[in-house]
Amino acid sequence: MTDKYTNRYVKKTIDLLFFNFIGILIGLIFFSDYSYSNENNENKPSIKLTANDSLKALNKFKADIDNVLSVGLLKRAKYGVAVYSITNKKYIYSKNLTNEVTPASNTKLFTTFNAFNTMGPDYRIETTVFTDGNIKDSVLDGNLYIVGKGDALLTVTDIEYLADAIIEKGIKKINGNIYADGSFYDTMTQRVSYSGDKDIVEPLQPITALTLNQNIAAILIHSGSTPGKPVSVQLVPPSEAFIIQNYATIAGVKKTLKQSGKKIIKTKKNYDKKNHIKQKIKINSNKHKITVRKSKKTTYNYQYIEQRFGDVPPVPSPASRRRPRITVSTKIDSSGLQKFIINGSLTAGMNYSYRYFIQNPNLVVAGTLKNRLESGGVKITGKIGLGLLQSVRTKTGLLAEINRPLMDLIYLTNKNSDNYLAETIFKMTGAYSGNHINNSMQSKEKLFEAIKRYNIPCTDCVINDGSGLSRRNRVTVDAILHLLIESKKLNFGNKYDSSLTIAGIDGTLVNRMKNTLAENNLRAKTGTLNNTSALSGFVNTQDGELFAFSFVFNGGSVSSYKQIENKLGVLLANFKYSSIIENDKKSEEKKVVKSKQKRK
Incomplete structure (x- = not known):
């Protein structure tokens, strides 16, 4: 009797340990999978979205941009606004995409792109x-x-x-x-x-x-x-x-x-x-x-x-x-x-x-x-x-x-919008290419060679200098946008991005978009002349999506244009596809609260 009882007890103990082991193993697999999933989706919407939800969110986003651009000042202005998702390879928003505008210091984006492309990201002077x-x-x-x-x-x-x-x-x-x-x-x-x-x-x-x-x-x-x-x-x-x-x-x-x-x-x-x-x-x-x-x-x-x-x-x-x-x-x-x-x-x-x-x-x-x-x-x-x-x-x-x-000069040129350094880089690119009689002419030739090679829609652009002080410079926001997009595909893309001023942190954007999601996120090149303002660069949305954008305004109040740029920059940084569902949920909750108050 004792041996039989002992054998039964041992068998039960072994079975219990086995099932406990299986349970622990399943738990470990589940939690590690959850942790991995969480880590890889930390920037993605936690709410399950349908295609219709995403479309609604984008339409709401476009409507918000239209609302910012609906001010009376812009009715008399010449401007262009464009936003492109580098992550999803598609335009998010565009207005006056191919209108010719004076870019002011956004010209420096072309100058520094051309320098990197011609001399290489590791060139030393x-x-x-x-x-x-x-x-x-x-x-x-x-x-x-x-x-x-x-x-x-x-x-x-x-x-x-x-x-x-x-x-x-x-x-x-x-x-x-x-x-x-x-x-x-x-x-x-x-x-x-x-x-x-x-x-x-x-x-x-x-x-x-x-x-x-x-x-x-x-x-x-x-x-x-x-x-x-x-x-x-x-x-x-x-x-x-x-x-x-x-x-x-x-x-x-x-x-x-x-x-x-x-x-x-x-x-x-x-x-x-x-x-x-x-x-x-x-x-x-x-x-x-x-x-x-x-x-x-x-x-x-x-x-x-x-x-x-x-x-x-x-x-x-x-x-x-x-x-x-x-x-x-x-x-x-x-x-x-x-x-x-x-x-x-x-x-x-x-x-x-x-x-x-x-x-x-x-x-x-x-x-x-x-x-x-x-x-x-x-x-x-x-x-x-x-x-x-x-x-x-x-x-x-x-x-x-x-x-x-070369990066030292480009960094200061784009961060601080230094006109003298920009003109130096402009001439250097031409001289490096072998023309010591007319540096600027050779520099422009190299720029338009790159524009053609990378299919940047800028064949009719006019670039007279390296800094953007020339009021006769003419580009489109589509050209600036494609310049930014192409930079991400090239070996100097990271250095090019890091030369841009960061909202609320440094350079010409140090005091702009502070205490918003654009701060320490949006990277861009500013541009300012009398009656001209521009802002073009990159920003990450709340979903981790990378946007390239370009805003250029001609013919009005520069300070008002800067305010519009700030609003647009913050809108881009705030964007997330789940916002439409969250807003609908909040609206429903408000309706329920109001309904309860009426019953009382």
């Missing part, structure tokens, strides 16, 4: 220093050539790096000249020279293959405590290609010097004209008649801005709001040197800064390199000048080099 001589016993018998390829972010620090690399080769003396070779770019250094525009719109620095501090010179003026003494003047970048003539004094005593008897006070090293190669330098090749729009703080050639720039140390704000009685003017002399003439007086203990365009950047770069080499203890017997490097582009002739990713 070189600045090199070569010699045509030989080094023996720490003496270089020969010339130096600093050669630029369009690095518009080159700074004094970079020149110091090049100078240090030369010094590290043991060179203590150079029996030769220092030449700047900016021949990679053509001689058209002003945007209006190649865009064909009659108005400047916004003054830009000279666009050159060799640049320094984005071709802007900063003048720092400080007045000490002794009336009648000259003010202190510092110029950044320091270069032998600059001459400072300082006639300004510290206020407090009556000025008695006559114009003809003024003594030139140089705060920099005295300039020796014998130490410069005289050349004929064509500064402005523009032959067009230019209409200049002046403002209180902007004139055609120069900009006066009281702020920090580049390598200039911070300047404290003046204690007094009274405008300084200081005037600064600049001009190029017959030998290509840029003079800065400072007149007037300044109250004791004051600091002011001024910014002026560098008018002969290539020569200034050569002068700064010479300055840095001499500061490092190298004796240079020659002069500075402009020259072409001919046949010494070999490893043996290379003394120093520095390179910067």
Whole structure:
């Protein structure tokens, strides 16, 4: 009896353990499947949708966009609006898809797409220093050539790096000249020279293959405590290609010097004209008649801005709001040197800064390199000048080099809508393609080759420049949309996307669409001119669907257009297909509540 009972008990125990094991196994499979399903569908609607539900949601979405665009302002405007689902490969919304519009800074989308497509996403911009001589016993018998390829972010620090690399080769003396070779770019250094525009719109620095501090010179003026003494003047970048003539004094005593008897006070090293190669330098090749729009703080050639720039140390704000009685003017002399003439007086203990365009950047770069080499203890017997490097582009002739990713320029161009960098990239693309006589023409040819290759509907587009300052640029929102769509298929797509400004986070969208689903989601390129506003880019919906979009408005209030763009951007970020069911459910719940209230 005992054995029989024991056997039955053991059998029951084994059966119980077996069924428990099966139950646990089923549970694990179920929950892991649930977890996997949940993980893979976290961005998808949790509500089961029918085709009719999706259609209703899209129709409601289109109606919401129509409602935003129904404002009276747009009845008189020329505009286009388009939304495309990259995820589902179909248009979501379109209005005036093929209307020609002025894109303003949305032109930069074409410029940077063209640069990536032509030069590649990993292209690096070189600045090199070569010699045509030989080094023996720490003496270089020969010339130096600093050669630029369009690095518009080159700074004094970079020149110091090049100078240090030369010094590290043991060179203590150079029996030769220092030449700047900016021949990679053509001689058209002003945007209006190649865009064909009659108005400047916004003054830009000279666009050159060799640049320094984005071709802007900063003048720092400080007045000490002794009336009648000259003010202190510092110029950044320091270069032998600059001459400072300082006639300004510290206020407090009556000025008695006559114009003809003024003594030139140089705060920099005295300039020796014998130490410069005289050349004929064509500064402005523009032959067009230019209409200049002046403002209180902007004139055609120069900009006066009281702020920090580049390598200039911070300047404290003046204690007094009274405008300084200081005037600064600049001009190029017959030998290509840029003079800065400072007149007037300044109250004791004051600091002011001024910014002026560098008018002969290539020569200034050569002068700064010479300055840095001499500061490092190298004796240079020659002069500075402009020259072409001919046949010494070999490893043996290379003394120093520095390179910067193209992406660095594109990032700042699109994030901050930097017009100067955009024009630099525009010219660089043409120069890279082999045309050093007319960079812009070659750049446009490469752009329209790409447009044809990728079937972008833009054969009738007009692109006159790289920045979008030209009011004569003409595109369609369909062309912009296809440009964005194609970028996602190419090897530079991720970099192109990451160069766009992010709503509420950075760049020109830093203060827009905050505290919405578009914040830190919508990525786009802004565009602004008088009577023109644009916004084009990408956004993810609540369902995780990727939209490409383009909004361009011409002929009205820019601030009103920006508000419309914000509303549209938020609408796109908020969209989800299940919204129609959720709204119907809410409506039903409201009806039930009202019905109960009536019964009471």
